[in-house]
Amino acid sequence: AARVEAYGTIDEANSAIGLARTVLDASGSEESHLDAMLDFAQHRLLDCASMLATPTPARTASTPRITTEDVDQLESWIDELTAEIGTIDGFVVPSGCENACRLHVARTIVRRAERRVLDLLTDEPEDVEAESIAFINRLSDLLFTMARYANALSGDGDVFWSPRTS
Numbered sequence: 001a002a003r004v005e006a007y008g009t010i011d012e013a014n015s016a017i018g019l020a021r022t023v024l025d026a027s028g029s030e031e032s033h034l035d036a037m038l039d040f041a042q043h044r045l046l047d048c049a050s051m052l053a054t055p056t057p058a059r060t061a062s063t064p065r066i067t068t069e070d071v072d073q074l075e076s077w078i079d080e081l082t083a084e085i086g087t088i089d090g091f092v093v094p095s096g097c098e099n100a101c102r103l104h105v106a107r108t109i110v111r112r113a114e115r116r117v118l119d120l121l122t123d124e125p126e127d128v129e130a131e132s133i134a135f136i137n138r139l140s141d142l143l144f145t146m147a148r149y150a151n152a153l154s155g156d157g158d159v160f161w162s163p164r165t166s
Helices: 002-022 028-052 068-087 097-125 130-154
Strands: none
Touching: 002 028, 002 097, 028 068, 028 097, 028 130, 068 130, 097 130
16 A cells, blocks of 8 residues: 555665664764754654554644654755755765765665655545655755765765766
Protein backbone atom coordinates (compact mmCIF):
# COMPACT_ATOMS: atom_id res chain seq x y z
CA ALA A 1 0.00 0.00 0.00
CA ALA A 2 1.22 3.49 -0.82
CA ARG A 3 0.68 4.65 2.77
CA VAL A 4 2.84 1.88 4.25
CA GLU A 5 5.52 2.46 1.60
CA ALA A 6 5.56 6.18 2.42
CA TYR A 7 5.90 6.01 6.19
CA GLY A 8 8.07 2.89 5.98
CA THR A 9 10.58 4.60 3.72
CA ILE A 10 10.59 7.64 6.00
CA ASP A 11 11.46 5.24 8.83
CA GLU A 12 14.28 3.80 6.73
CA ALA A 13 15.55 7.33 6.00
CA ASN A 14 15.40 8.15 9.69
CA SER A 15 17.50 5.07 10.48
CA ALA A 16 20.09 6.09 7.87
CA ILE A 17 20.30 9.54 9.47
CA GLY A 18 20.79 7.88 12.85
CA LEU A 19 23.63 5.84 11.38
CA ALA A 20 25.19 8.99 9.92
CA ARG A 21 25.08 10.57 13.37
CA THR A 22 27.17 7.77 14.88
CA VAL A 23 30.36 8.94 13.17
CA LEU A 24 30.00 12.63 13.97
CA ASP A 25 32.32 14.02 16.61
CA ALA A 26 29.77 15.67 18.90
CA SER A 27 32.59 17.27 20.89
CA GLY A 28 33.68 19.39 17.93
CA SER A 29 31.65 22.54 17.42
CA GLU A 30 31.17 22.07 13.65
CA GLU A 31 30.08 18.46 13.90
CA SER A 32 27.98 19.02 17.03
CA HIS A 33 26.08 21.63 15.02
CA LEU A 34 25.47 19.02 12.30
CA ASP A 35 24.37 16.55 14.96
CA ALA A 36 21.83 19.05 16.33
CA MET A 37 20.46 19.54 12.80
CA LEU A 38 20.15 15.80 12.30
CA ASP A 39 18.48 15.39 15.70
CA PHE A 40 15.87 17.97 14.66
CA ALA A 41 15.38 16.18 11.32
CA GLN A 42 14.90 12.79 12.98
CA HIS A 43 12.19 14.08 15.29
CA ARG A 44 10.39 15.85 12.47
CA LEU A 45 10.59 12.73 10.30
CA LEU A 46 8.83 10.81 13.07
CA ASP A 47 6.16 13.55 13.09
CA CYS A 48 5.83 13.19 9.33
CA ALA A 49 5.58 9.40 9.44
CA SER A 50 3.03 9.56 12.23
CA MET A 51 0.87 11.97 10.27
CA LEU A 52 1.13 9.89 7.08
CA ALA A 53 0.26 6.71 8.98
CA THR A 54 -2.94 8.34 10.26
CA PRO A 55 -5.71 8.79 7.68
CA THR A 56 -7.21 12.29 7.72
CA PRO A 57 -10.50 11.25 9.41
CA ALA A 58 -8.56 9.76 12.33
CA ARG A 59 -6.30 12.78 12.88
CA THR A 60 -6.79 14.89 15.97
CA ALA A 61 -5.30 18.08 17.34
CA SER A 62 -2.57 15.96 18.92
CA THR A 63 -1.53 14.28 15.64
CA PRO A 64 2.02 15.49 14.93
CA ARG A 65 2.40 17.69 11.87
CA ILE A 66 5.15 19.32 9.87
CA THR A 67 4.92 23.11 9.85
CA THR A 68 6.12 25.86 7.56
CA GLU A 69 8.55 26.81 10.32
CA ASP A 70 10.09 23.32 10.14
CA VAL A 71 10.70 23.74 6.41
CA ASP A 72 12.06 27.26 6.97
CA GLN A 73 14.52 25.89 9.52
CA LEU A 74 15.94 23.47 6.96
CA GLU A 75 16.22 26.29 4.42
CA SER A 76 18.07 28.41 6.95
CA TRP A 77 20.58 25.65 7.62
CA ILE A 78 21.09 25.02 3.90
CA ASP A 79 21.83 28.72 3.42
CA GLU A 80 24.14 28.79 6.46
CA LEU A 81 26.24 25.83 5.34
CA THR A 82 26.31 26.93 1.70
CA ALA A 83 27.61 30.34 2.80
CA GLU A 84 30.55 28.55 4.43
CA ILE A 85 31.40 26.10 1.63
CA GLY A 86 30.24 28.00 -1.46
CA THR A 87 27.93 27.13 -4.28
CA ILE A 88 28.70 24.64 -7.03
CA ASP A 89 27.94 24.48 -10.73
CA GLY A 90 28.50 20.80 -11.42
CA PHE A 91 27.36 17.37 -10.31
CA VAL A 92 29.01 15.99 -7.17
CA VAL A 93 29.99 12.34 -6.97
CA PRO A 94 28.74 10.94 -3.63
CA SER A 95 32.11 10.26 -2.03
CA GLY A 96 34.71 11.64 0.31
CA CYS A 97 35.05 11.12 4.03
CA GLU A 98 32.96 8.58 5.94
CA ASN A 99 30.68 11.29 7.36
CA ALA A 100 29.91 12.60 3.88
CA CYS A 101 29.29 9.14 2.46
CA ARG A 102 26.84 8.26 5.24
CA LEU A 103 25.04 11.58 4.71
CA HIS A 104 24.83 10.87 0.96
CA VAL A 105 23.28 7.45 1.65
CA ALA A 106 20.74 9.08 3.98
CA ARG A 107 20.05 11.70 1.30
CA THR A 108 19.25 9.10 -1.33
CA ILE A 109 16.89 7.27 1.02
CA VAL A 110 15.15 10.57 1.82
CA ARG A 111 14.76 11.12 -1.94
CA ARG A 112 13.12 7.69 -2.20
CA ALA A 113 10.84 8.60 0.70
CA GLU A 114 9.83 11.71 -1.21
CA ARG A 115 8.88 9.58 -4.23
CA ARG A 116 6.84 7.27 -1.97
CA VAL A 117 5.02 10.21 -0.39
CA LEU A 118 4.24 11.54 -3.87
CA ASP A 119 2.80 8.10 -4.73
CA LEU A 120 0.56 8.40 -1.66
CA LEU A 121 -0.42 11.90 -2.77
CA THR A 122 -1.59 10.41 -6.08
CA ASP A 123 -3.61 7.68 -4.33
CA GLU A 124 -4.92 9.64 -1.34
CA PRO A 125 -4.35 13.38 -1.84
CA GLU A 126 -6.36 14.32 1.25
CA ASP A 127 -3.86 12.50 3.48
CA VAL A 128 -0.67 14.30 2.38
CA GLU A 129 0.00 17.83 3.57
CA ALA A 130 2.13 20.11 1.41
CA GLU A 131 4.45 20.88 4.33
CA SER A 132 5.42 17.21 4.60
CA ILE A 133 6.43 17.05 0.96
CA ALA A 134 8.34 20.31 1.25
CA PHE A 135 10.09 19.13 4.41
CA ILE A 136 11.23 15.87 2.86
CA ASN A 137 12.39 17.67 -0.29
CA ARG A 138 14.37 20.27 1.63
CA LEU A 139 15.78 17.63 3.98
CA SER A 140 17.41 15.82 1.07
CA ASP A 141 18.98 19.10 0.00
CA LEU A 142 20.18 19.74 3.54
CA LEU A 143 21.76 16.28 3.69
CA PHE A 144 23.52 16.96 0.37
CA THR A 145 24.82 20.27 1.71
CA MET A 146 25.86 18.62 4.97
CA ALA A 147 27.80 15.96 3.02
CA ARG A 148 29.64 18.71 1.14
CA TYR A 149 30.29 20.47 4.46
CA ALA A 150 31.61 17.26 6.04
CA ASN A 151 34.00 16.83 3.11
CA ALA A 152 35.15 20.44 3.49
CA LEU A 153 35.78 19.89 7.22
CA SER A 154 37.78 16.75 6.54
CA GLY A 155 39.83 18.42 3.82
CA ASP A 156 38.57 15.99 1.17
CA GLY A 157 36.46 18.55 -0.69
CA ASP A 158 33.92 17.78 -3.38
CA VAL A 159 34.55 15.28 -6.15
CA PHE A 160 32.90 16.48 -9.34
CA TRP A 161 31.50 14.21 -12.01
CA SER A 162 33.74 13.86 -15.02
CA PRO A 163 31.42 12.59 -17.75
CA ARG A 164 32.76 10.34 -20.48
CA THR A 165 32.48 12.11 -23.78
CA SER A 166 32.92 10.72 -27.25
